[in-house]
Amino acid sequence: MRLVLDAMGGDHAPGAPVEGALLFARAHPDxxxxLVGDRERMVPLLGRGRPPSNLHLHHASEVVEMDDHASSAFRRKRDSSLRVGFELVRDGKADALVSAGNSGAVMAGGLLTLxxxxxxxxPAIATLFPALKGGGRCLLLDAGANVDCRPTHLAQFGVMGEAYVRSRLGVARPRVAVLSNGEEASKGTPLTREASELLRRSDLDFVGYVEGKDLFSGDVQVVVTDGFTGNIVLKTSEGVGMGVIGLLRQAIEKRGGLPEKLGALLLQPALAGLRRVVDYAEYGGAPLLGIQGVGIVAHGRSTPRALYNALGAALATARGGLQEELTRCIERASVWLPTHQKGKKATDEAVSD
Amino acid sequence: MRLVLDAMGGDHAPGAPVEGALLFARAHPDxxxxLVGDRERMVPLLGRGRPPSNLHLHHASEVVEMDDHASSAFRRKRDSSLRVGFELVRDGKADALVSAGNSGAVMAGGLLTLxxxxxxxxPAIATLFPALKGGGRCLLLDAGANVDCRPTHLAQFGVMGEAYVRSRLGVARPRVAVLSNGEEASKGTPLTREASELLRRSDLDFVGYVEGKDLFSGDVQVVVTDGFTGNIVLKTSEGVGMGVIGLLRQAIEKRGGLPEKLGALLLQPALAGLRRVVDYAEYGGAPLLGIQGVGIVAHGRSTPRALYNALGAALATARGGLQEELTRCIERASVWLPTHQKGKKATDEAVSD
Structure with a gap:
């Protein structure tokens, strides 16, 4: 496999992408x-020794910035690392792209290029949450690409999410749910109610509404929502997880007694496990489901380790016929889920969201 | 002060309310x-000794159930504990009401009775989040009452939330924000963008958009959102907080070595503090801001300790002219925030939401 890594995307670019690429290339010689980006900035970061022979630099002179307007910046900056990277995928010169840059621009690039x-x-950003009970994991989609969703969009997210969890995580029959403000069918918005009605007609194992806490319960494996709510859920859980860890550390330092210090030392392995579960760095990347090709959105604050993991996610997503499975499932779902938005106009609408 | 506690509301009713009322009455003899509810079910729970003289039972024969349709159940069940309780407040026989029951019905009851x-x-449900950094706390509203919000609603939530945090938490100049899927002004939905435009015209310390993680950062003290998103944020943070604690416990038990057990023992005070921060039980109740009187929504899973705290929140909310301050601020805000929804029709609309 040939994987593109956007060297200019993310808060720690190009340092973190270059280091992540080095880690990955060394660990995966096959x-x-x-690395796509500004060659002059990348080269010094490669260090003294000879870089691994399976690591290649590809120059691109422009950068889509985090505060750029996503789709117009992608369109305007024709030599941006993101655009050049996606074109390598489009032209068959690479199998997947990973970027920790502006996630709206990654989505726009996937739509416009692929x-x-x-x-x-x-398409939707599909983020895998750690299950905090029971051991299973839960896929949330859309985690931020589409702010303005229709019921058919949410239903398709359910179809794609189910296919992903089944074929990538090996869950035989994933349970699918709609995120809402209560479990009763009378709750929710017109969007969640209509999406639920659609999904109820499907052959998926659809369980109805779940609440925010159920993302971590291990009871459901796919939860669909609009990109506005999904992004807020993602950031909220990140805030709590990191905050709780910080608080624990603070309590230990503040109390400062020998017992607490000893306790923290003895609990180090447990705390490290905990951190790994809540920390995005270990989670790596979220695939864009529904584009013709593999695009992975990594967290803006991605460390080299996070980008190493995101490249691993790209490998797993690109391998073994996921696109075909998604296409097959969307096609099969058209019996109960008629879709209408085809062609360029629909792409433009999706891009502008 | 005379405080009504709905003895029939919540997952552990009437046991938890009766016990919470006993705790509170003993601790606050002034x-x-x-306790409003089914007398025959309450009496045996009072125990053998004489109940405190400042604890009174008030019979009500019906119950608004968790899965009842909120407003129609409140209207239909004329002798429900919730309705009888609110009527005591309306008739000046009590100063505040606390209920762990159906939060939609508590809101409907507040609107229809008071x-x-x-x-x-x-009106909005205002939930106080623990700050996990910096020590300050953050008020989120609406946390679940109004699923279908207009921009003026969110702007008013900002006004009421600011008044509450200023007068109840003693923060001189609370920072107010709109919850969104990114900090850039180009993010959000039409609702968040229009609400931000309104709040920008205000004399509040309005900082624009914040993300989910900022609820715990200590940087802002008031965050406004619609009740659908607010409820999901609340439940998500609850899920992560409880899940992380469970995971820590699990890791300790699973590894099971003497070092971990010793570590956990030594860290017990820190873990207990952590739990207190994330656990709703210690947080007690969320006031309904904007009704003519004091109504406190407690968590459905409230323990006696949680209801004890919710009664404390009722006391704090009922004391010292909060209603007058809210009225004054809403009136003053009408310069930049013209409101149109008056009279019975608007109440009906709010109730039906």
């Missing part, structure tokens, strides 16, 4: 990594 | 507690 899978109205 | 403060379009 695969190739293409296009949507047949029948897909809106 | 105040009266009115009515709205002058100029208020929609």
């Amino acid at each position: 695969h190739e990594v293409l 296009g949507r899978l047949p029948g897909v109205e809106r | 105040h009266e507690v009115l 009515g709205r403060l002058p100029g208020v379009e929609r």
Whole structure:
């Protein structure tokens, strides 16, 4: 496999991407990594020794910034690392792209360069949450790409999410739910109610509404929501997880007694495990489901380790016919889920969201 | 002060309310507690000794159930504990009401029995989040009452939240924000963008958009959102907080070595503090801001300790002219925030939401 890593995307670019690419290339000699970005800034970061032979630099002179307007910046900056990277995927010179940059621009780039899978109205960012009980994990989508969703979009997210969890995580029959403000069918918004009605007609194992806490319960494996709510859920859980860890550390330092210090030392392995579960760095990347090709959105604050993991996610997503499975499931779902948004106009609408 | 506690509301009713009322009445001999509910079920729970003289039972034969349709159940069940309790407040026989029951019904009851403060379009559930950094706390509203919000509603939530934090938490100049899926002004939905435009015209210390993680950063003290998103944020943070604690415990038990057990023992005070911060039980109740009177929504899973705290929140909210301050601020805000929804029709609309 040949994987593109956007060297200019994310808060710690290009340092973190270059280091992440080095880690990955060394650990996976059978695969190739293409670092796309400003060559003059990348070269000094490679260090003194000879870089691994499976690591390649590909120059691109522009950068889509975090505060750029996503789609217009992607369109305007024709030599941006993100755009050049996606074109490598489009032209068959790479199998997947990973970027920790502006997630709206990654989505716009996927839509404009690679296009949507047949029948897909809106691609979604699919983020895997750690289950804090029971051991299973839960896929949340959309985690931020589509602010303005229609019921058919949410239903398609359910179809794609189910296919992903089944084929990538090996869950035989994932349970699918709609995120709402209560479990009773009378709760929710017109969007969640209509999406639920659609999903109820499907052949998925649809369980109805779940609440925010159920993302971590291990009871459901796929939860669909609009990108506005999904992003807020993501950031809220990140805030709590990191905050709790900080608080624990603070309590230990503040009390400062020998017992607490000893306690913290003895609990170090448990705390490290805890941190790994809540920390995005270990989680790596979220695939864009529904585009014709593999695009992975990594967290803006990604460390080298996070980007190493995101490249691993790209490998797992690109391997073994996921796109075909997604296409098959969307096609099969058209019996109960008629879709209408085809062609360029729909792409433009999705991009502008 | 005379405080009504709905003895039939919540997952552990009437046991938890009766026990919480006993705790509170004993600890606060200067105040009266009115337990409203099924007398025959309450009496045996009072135990053998003579109940405190400041604890009174008030019979009500019906119960608004958790899965009842909120407003119609409140209207239909004329002898429900919730309705009888609110009527005691309306008739001046009590100063505040606390219920761990159906929060939609508590809101409907507040609207229908007590009515709205002058100029208020929609009351909101105001939930206080623990700050996990910096020590300050953050008020989120609406945390679940109004699923379908307009920009003026969110702006009024900002006004009421600011008044509450200033007068109850003693923060001189609270920073107010709109919850969104990113900090850039280009993010958000039409609702968040229009609400931000309104708040920008205000004399509040309005900082624009914040993300979910900022609820715990200590940087802002008031965050406004619609009740759908607010409820999901609340439940998500609850899920993460409880899950992380469970995971820590699990890791300790699973590894099971003497070092970990010793570590956990030594860290017990820190872990207990942590739990107190994330656990709703210690947080007690969320006031309904914007109704003519004091109504406190407690968590459905409230323990006796949680209801004890919610009664404390009722006391704090009922004391010292909060209603007058809210009315004054809403009135003053009408310069930049013209409101239109007055009279019975608007109440009906708010109730049906």
